[in-house]
Amino acid sequence: MRRRLKLGAAAVGLAAVHGAILFAGFLAPYDYASQNREAAFAPPTRIRFVDTKARFHIRPFVYGLKPQKDGAYAADETSAYPLEFFVEGSGYRVAGIIPLRTHLFAVRAPGRVFLMGTDAYGRDQFSRFLYGGQLSLLAGLLAAGIAVLLGLTIGALAGFYGGWLDELLMGGAAVFLALPWLYLLLAARAAMPLHIAGWQVFLLLVSMMGLIGWARPARLVRGVVLSAKERNFVLAARAFGASDAYLLTRHVLPQTSGVILTQLALLIPQYVLAEVTLSFLGLGVSEPMASWGSLLSSLQQYYVLSSYWWMFLPALLLIAVFLLYYVSADALQERVGSVRL
């Protein structure tokens, strides 16, 4: 019961995160590329309910930004901007298809609301985090999908047919497992042009990440298939004259579903992290596109690291997202383990 609760809570949390990222354009008050050069490294805007005369307002508001001499900012208490909800703003597309202009909240210009502060170009970190999530999460999902699909195919073939095919395929897997993943990833990345832009090349990057990760799921699937094909009902079906294709799809592959599910839950965060690492190192998507890794990469500069604490906020949110993934992977593993592999 507790186990099911844990899995359910993690699933709801993950669905909420993915939903928020999917509707990034709606939740984000600004575009990921819109700059405010005069508000570089502005701290998170405080949402206020009580004004200077101690009057309470039901509608929250923000104060304007007043640049100080030392590069910091203070609240300009002479200008208040109420938060408005469901406002028309810059256009965006939900899931890359449906064009919309409505944003959940915004303040009227020249007022600005930066929930997580701004970066060196005065871009809203909150908006960039949401848009960056689209890229990073999509990368993780796609790459994990490719790796698991490839691993499933190869592992099933190797386990089911055995013999020289098994030896060849598992020998190939050994080559891929003989390399530390980050070195392998960077080597594969080095085979592509240094500066890449646009979604097509992003997909290239993702398929590369997926292609190098097939070995581990393939080994696991092979193990399950090896034992599955010797089970009595499979042998019986074979004796009744079932074809290989029928046996594989109807009897053998369904038994791998537990392994596949847990592998997916483990691989998705790993691949999200792989994309984050690549972008952090400057080998992922290029500016002005946002990814979770490129949000963190400015922390490599000491002055950013030590002076602007809000640059760490994306990192904290990232940990929360990973926590959700790990909890669900853990719960899945327990569940599958209790059922039987």
Place this chain on the structure above:
Amino acid sequence: MRFVTKRLIHVVLLLLAVSFLSFGLLQVAPGDYFDSLRMNPQVSAQTVEKLRAEYGLGRPLAVRYALWLRDVSRWELGYSIASNSPVSALVAVRARNTLLLSGAATVLAWLLALPLGVWSAAKPGGWLDRTAGVATSAMVTIPDLLLFLALLLLAVRTNWFPTGGMMSLSGEEAGSFWASCKDVAFHLILPACGLAAAMLPLLVRHVRAATIEALGSPFMRAARGHGISGARLLFRYALPAASNPLISLLGFSVGTMLSTSMIAEIVLSWPGLGTLMLESIFARDSYVVVAIVMLSSVFLLAGNLLADLLLFASDPRIRTE
């Protein structure tokens, strides 16, 4: 003996396959080191072509691979165009630094993980077990990248630790051998601790699981019946019995260790293989990249081989097979 020869042949074949894969991948990659020269209006196209020919970049892939293999058989790994020196000399220093860092971190991580895991296993569900369980789960969710960034922040804010590099004294200042050793050790603290912390959760979990399994076996009950208890029971009886999966883990963890070490090196600017790899990718210095990829897999395979040999030495059941 046959066991060892078989493993060695296996390793050599694997390395050949890895070299073919990485070499092929990097040589079909678009662009080379001279791309940036080509952009330079002061360098003519002929000069660039001459340079490319000089470094043998214009030849067909198979010829270059054959030449490279010949070089490798002479312990040469090609020529780094960016730093204008043989790759092997360049890589050797960096490999030493990476090994120093990962070696220190491995020792530290195991020294912490063994007592923690064994004591957690002694009383499953006890306060230590629960605290360690929560702590390791929390540590697993923190991405390594963020862990090292947090350590960097610590170094920058407090000035207790150097913010990067491997030495702050130059050759003459360092004077004696001991002074430079102390200097390196001081720089090693932060990256090694971070790396050990990144490895720790996995190790503690495995040590705990293996010890629990060993504690449940009949001979442990017999030992208890003989009145052996406490630390002697745990560390002299249970731990050796649990060592088999742990030695395999030591071999397996080399790969993860190297990858994590690369992130540590880059964030905390430790001059190891990881930083060199990144620099070479940006410089399109492909021979260096291939050499590092090869070397990283050599380390990984050496780790696995070492684990196998240790298993062979420690577990009589394997020897009789």
